[in-house]
Structure formats: C-alpha cells, structure tokens
Amino acid sequence: MSDIRELYQEVILHHSKSPRNFGSLDDANRHAEGHNPLCGDQLTLGLIVEDGTVREVRFQGEGCAISTASASVMTDLVRGKSEQEVRALSDAFLELITGDAEPDLDALGKLAVFAGAREFPVRVKCATLAWRTLEAALQNDGQAVTTE
C-alpha cells in the first residue's frame, strides 16, 4: 500500500473530494476544454485575464481523483499570477510529472504532492490534463485539447 499512498496523498484525496474553484465562470474571457479519452475525463476551464494577470479561474467536469485534484490545486495557485508566472509554474509541473530530472520540490511548493504520479505512467495524463487545458486557454485558440 505504500506505493498507492504516494500517489493518493491526503492533499490529493482532499482536493478530489472537495475541489476548489469548481463551477462555471460567467464573465470568463478565456476558455478551453480538455479530454482524456483513455478514462473519459473531461474538463472545462474558464478564466478572467486582465492586463496579463489571471484574476479569476474556475473549472467544471468529471474526472478521476488525480485529474480533479490537479485542477483544484492548479486553479488555487494561478489566481493572481501573471501569465508569465503561470507558464513558468506550468512548465515546472510538467517537468515534475514527465521529466527525468530530479524535481525542484521547493519551487513547486504545493504541486510537489503530485510527484507520485511519475511512478504511474498511465496516470500521468490525468495529472497533466488541467495544466494542458490551461495552456490552451491562455493561448485562447479555442481548440479542445486531448491527452491522446
């Protein structure tokens, strides 16, 4: 069970059961949709970006514990950050989950709880879905992203 607890950290379980920033955002000016066809995860992200800063962000959808928790933590972290800061965070997260290098846990802060997903290759897409959707929303190309 130790391995499983690495993946399902208390923080992750907590966020998956009571996700933060869950719901629709009526006056959002950036949107994106994400899909993970493998497990049927589906996520809609709405943001209000003003003067290059994320003022508000909310998500909706259905997903597993990992993808829900990832979206929940992400939305908490990016509010109030500049687009540039968000991109840096996103890069650091994707590097944590998919990269080979030892992650810089200090820089990652709260995101470090997702490090366990590295050991579960089929779950990597669950952890990264929200971040990839966020990248799409910031580019605002309106394209649905899919993890496939």
Next chain:
Amino acid sequence: MKTETRTSSSFDVEKIRLDFPALHQEVHGKPLVYLDNAATSQKPRAVIDAITHFYERDCANVHRGVHTLSMRATESYEGAREKLKRFLNASSRKEIVFLRGTTEALNLVAQSWARPRLKPGDEIVLSRLEHHSNIVPWQILCEQTGAVLKVVPLNEHGEFELEAYRELLGERTRLVSVAHVSNALGSILPLEQIVADAHRVGAKVAVDGAQAVPHGPVDVQALDVDFYCISSHKMYGPTGIGCLYAKQELLEAMPPYQGGGDMIASVRFEGTTYNELPYKFEAGTPNIAGVIGFGAAVDYLASIDFAAAIEHENSLLEHATDLVGSLPGVRILGTAEHKVSVLSWVMQSAHPHDVGTILDQEGIAVRTGHHCAQPVMERFGVPATVRASFGIYNTHGELEALARGLEQVRKVFS
C-alpha cells in the same frame, strides 16, 4: 468451503490454468488475477506452440509455392479455415474469410456489401449497446451513401428493447447490425427474434460476435444470420486475426474489399478476373501464423469440456455479482436476465480509473473506461465503469481477491 460448493464438479479449473503460461506470474509482488478477458484473453500453450511451430518449421508463403514448406503452410492455413467453418457451423469453407478481426469484418460488410447497394434514405438499424467498431463504419457508410442510422434503445437492465426494435423496422430497413453480446454490460441479445423480424422486412443481419464466441457455441446456420464477425484474441487465440462468416450467395455478389495479390485469378491491363471465394476477399499475404494460431484456439476449445467451462464462468459471474454488489456505494450496470460473465460497475467513493490503479497494485487486472461503447455509458449517465470479465481459467479465489482489492479502494477513499 465456498469455492468447492460453487464450482461444478466436472470442471477442473486448476488443470485449465496449467494450460495458460501467462497466468503464473506476479504483478507488484502479488499473484496475477487477470480479469480483463473481454479486452483480450490469455493464450493457452497449444496456441503459442502452434505459432512457434509455424515459424520454426513451416514458414513459407501460402497458395503460391510448389515447394514443401509452402505446401505445409498452405495446408495448415486452409486447415484452420476448415476448423473455423466447423466452429461456426458454416455450410462451406468458402464462407469463412480471414481478416484482422471483428473491426475489419464489419468494415468489409459496410464497404463491400452495403456501399454499392444502399440509397439515400435507406435505413440501417443498430442498437445502443454497440462497440464503436459497429457504429463508426456505418456512420462512414451513411456519409458515403445518404443512408440513415436507427438506434434501438436499452432498458434499465441494459437489455435490447425488442418492441422498440420492431417499431423501427420498415420497408426502408436494409440492414440490421447488432452485437450478439455486449462488451460493456455482458447482455446477450435475442438474436433469433432479431433475425426473424429483420428477414420479414427483407433486411439482412450482420452480427458482431466478438464477445459471444468465447462464451458458448455459435451456429450461424441455426441463427440464420447473414454476416457474423469474430476476433480470435477474445477466444484464447492470437491478436490481429479474426474472420467474417457470410452466406455464400452474398459473398458471390459482393465486389472485393481490397485489391492485390492472392485475390485474383488473372490480371491484365485490359481487366482483372477475381479469384474464387473466399480468396476474393483475402488480398495480399495473410497473417498466416495468426490464422494457424486461431485454428489452434478452436482446437483448444474443442479439447476441453466447453459446456462445463461456461457453467463455471456463470457461477463466477453470480459469485462476483454477489460480492461486488454487496459493497456499499456500488452500482452495477448491466443486469440483463441473459448475460455472459462480464461485470461492470461504478463506485460512489472512487472514479473507475482510480479503482483500476489501486487494483493493479494488488495484481488485479480489470478494465476501466468507456469500453469503446460511449453510447452505453451515456445511457447510464456515467463517463466510465470498472469492468471485470471472467474467462474459463478464473477462480472463485480470484473473486475473493477482487473483493479484498475493492476493500482497499474503500479504505483509500474513505
């Protein structure tokens, strides 16, 4: 002991297990419990040996050499066709076309039988429980021909609604294409009635038999189906091979599916004469080893007491339904009166994908997701399910392991 009382006395599952090398391994330090048979089954030693024997001794191309190895290869290849003919009780070996699997067989029926015949407004009847491979080829065909799809609904048990089906049938119905058995729910469809009603309005019937053949004998003549499509890998044979059964008169009238070698009698630039059945539909060098392995799987099923094996599977299904169904927060999807050993469910506390990961840590392989049957998921209002599907080699002890695994899930997510 539960295990003994539940297993039929004439069936020795431990002996069957010895035939399957892959079952005897550990995953994450736990004995493998393989419950993903509806995705693909494990292969018995006899199938693996037949393939190895071909590559080690008889490897040559078929139908084109006068030398000994080519004759041996051709003999084994055509021998497998004879086995499949008997397995499905086709009336002639000309009615057995080797293809990559169910998917390719359904595409062949769509492109070679339906495409030249269907007119705008003609109707194809499917059911809501179809695998995507029995939906998408028809959507493509509809785009090509202007034909339209009609979909038979499912009741809350995941059963085909026969009354609604009868109402959908009409003079524009050209084809009914349905699964014999649902891969996501396990429901067995009432094929006899479906075929009789379709024929009454002059429609042909194509059947996706991928999930039916592992769970009981199929007699295409008794069923009077026009097309029947199967995959070897779900019935203990190799992947990437399967076959289409079709009534001979239909195959005769159909144009080839692909052009190439082996499917011709003579080729001139002025025109080409096609080969006789079934070779007209087998262009190119076929999957010879696959076909031989497929034949070996048919032999294997003939060598065991298949009826007792199916009885054993049914007792596993009953036991698993009790065990899983009695856990708090579990909803079982697919409670048809007639079903095969497939159990699909969702849990209140955990998403199917999380359940799958935790079970894998316990050495238990189940399928999670939409099972290539998204319209079924939609019907039941879920994005995905957990599915355990049982084969002839699964044991009641493995079901207890599954129940313990689900208990772990509950602990993690409580």
